[in-house]
Amino acid sequence: MSQIHLRAEPGDVAEYVLLPGDPGRARRIAETYLEDARLYTEHRQLLGFTGTYQGVRVSVQTTGMGCPSAAIVAEELARLGARTLIRVGTLGGATPRVQPADLVVATAAVPNDGTTRQMLGGAPYAPAASFEVVEAAVASARELGVPHHAGLIMTEDAFYASTPEHARLWASRGVLGFEMEASAVFLVAAQHGLRAGCLTACSNDIGDPQLVPDEVLAQGVDRMVRVALDAVVRLAGAEAH
Ligand SMILES: O=P(O)(O)O[C@H]1O[C@H](CO)[C@@H](O)[C@H]1O
Numbered sequence: 303m304s305q306i307h308l309r310a311e312p313g314d315v316a317e318y319v320l321l322p323g324d325p326g327r328a329r330r331i332a333e334t335y336l337e338d339a340r341l342y343t344e345h346r347q348l349l350g351f352t353g354t355y356q357g358v359r360v361s362v363q364t365t366g367m368g369c370p371s372a373a374i375v376a377e378e379l380a381r382l383g384a385r386t387l388i389r390v391g392t393l394g395g396a397t398p399r400v401q402p403a404d405l406v407v408a409t410a411a412v413p414n415d416g417t418t419r420q421m422l423g424g425a426p427y428a429p430a431a432s433f434e435v436v437e438a439a440v441a442s443a444r445e446l447g448v449p450h451h452a453g454l455i456m457t458e459d460a461f462y463a464s465t466p467e468h469a470r471l472w473a474s475r476g477v478l479g480f481e482m483e484a485s486a487v488f489l490v491a492a493q494h495g496l497r498a499g500c501l502t503a504c505s506n507d508i509g510d511p512q513l514v515p516d517e518v519l520a521q522g523v524d525r526m527v528r529v530a531l532d533a534v535v536r537l538a539g540a541e542a543h
């Protein structure tokens with residue numbers, strides 16, 4: 303049955319789904335990396351494509367920005383038969399350890415957002431990536447020679463409320479950077495028994511309006527996408543054995 307927001311039928315979506323926030327990134331990934339990519343939904347600009355990468359069927363589904371939209375998309379993907387959700391996003395660095403365009407593989411996301419708070423009724427919970435996805439992403443990054451960090455990130459709602467002081471405080475608790483969707487993707491995936499992961503490329507320092515130069519960020523995003531797709535191939539290979 304077609305979903306309210308993702309106008310797709312079961313069978314349109316692959317078991318492995320990459321989740322960029324930006325519809326332009328979804329189209330670029332589909333056009334650059336997937337063979338026989340087909341657009342299966344474009345309602346509300348939540349562009350979704352399915353094709354194959356090194357013989358593995360993969361979808362790329364836009365989440366839009368923020369947890370409310372990401373939670374809807376993850377829920378509807380689960381209903382459409384997705385089994386592994388991997389966010390491919392950008393993130394604001396919280397610490398000088400994370401440099402412009404660096405790859406950050408999230409192990410978990412501090413849920414500083416209203417969506418997961420409502421879903422959990424305020425109960426304490428630690429939205430986390432699936433171990434197999436983190437393991438595959440780190441193995442892929444190593445094999446492809448992509449420098450990376452693996453660790454805690456924070457998901458929040460208010461992009462312009464983040465300040466350098468806030469970043470410093472959370473960096474002192476181990477947070478590498480901030481983004482806006484991972485906690486919801488991790489929680490919805492857990493509720494449906496799906497695997498989830500989140501890879502990000504650093505687009506700026508928190509509180510710094512200056513983005514990484516376009517071409518530098520584009521290279522970081524490209525490295526992140528190649529690592530995510532290689533991780534999908536790795537996960538699919540492991541499942542086949
Ligand atoms: O680049 P994407 O994947 O959209 O991710 C980040 O960028 C947006 C904010 O600029 C938020 O969606 C945040 O999570």
Ligand SMILES: O=c1cc[nH]c(=O)[nH]1
Pocket residue numbers: 392393394395461464480481482505506507508509
């Ligand atoms: O949420 C985000 C994403 C990228 N950069 C930020 O500063 N915040």
